Amino acid sequence: MPESGTTLYVCTTCRREGDDPEGPRAGARLHAELARQAEDREGAGLRIEPVECLSVCKRPCTVAVASPGRWTYVYGDLDPEAAATTILDGLKSYDGTPDGIVPWRERPKEFRTCVIARIPPFPPIPEAAE
């Protein structure tokens, strides 16, 4: 599979109730789990970037996905232990679309209910010359 050019940003500052104050934060745990699982998936070509804050502090954990020519999506309310598989499955569907818009029925449940925001492809795709 070719490089998808997709970047997954993971907020590593996100805390969750019940986090061990001595241990890594929920966001950092989610990032570690995503990195571990992505290694096991051959040829995903996904770039996973830790980010200090995505400013969605009231709905941890939080990730954002961006890709050239595709809509950017921000997701919140993600479970640091359980969400990694769902996120990577969802990104596979995302990479399978030309514009990043996965048909509603094909989206994992978390990707339906946990959307924080979406932003059009940037930079804007130049329109075909007439």
Place this chain on the structure above:
Amino acid sequence: MPESGTTLYVCTTCRREGDDPEGPRAGARLHAELARQAEDREGAGLRIEPVECLSVCKRPCTVAVASPGRWTYVYGDLDPEAAATTILDGLKSYDGTPDGIVPWRERPKEFRTCVIARIPPFPPIPEAAE
């Protein structure tokens, strides 16, 4: 002033309580007011794009700002009648930064309290070769 390369996306689908069901929606009104005021500001070089939905439906009105090499910000809870001036002032500060991060004290109040999310510069800026 050179073109800033900044795009302001305005959700024109956003409704607000009290909107006249026969009239334009709150988001469409905000878009019209932004376009009108931007015309009066010489050389702002800002591109203002109406968007059908930014998926921040619970916190209307909503806009997103993106610029090459700068963080993308999404804002919500914006008043369709009063927010246009503040948004354009805030974008002037944004354009004055190298990375889109305006120092906290210099941000308009709405830009402090109404952040829905922020996303790192995309595509990622290549690191300087060592």
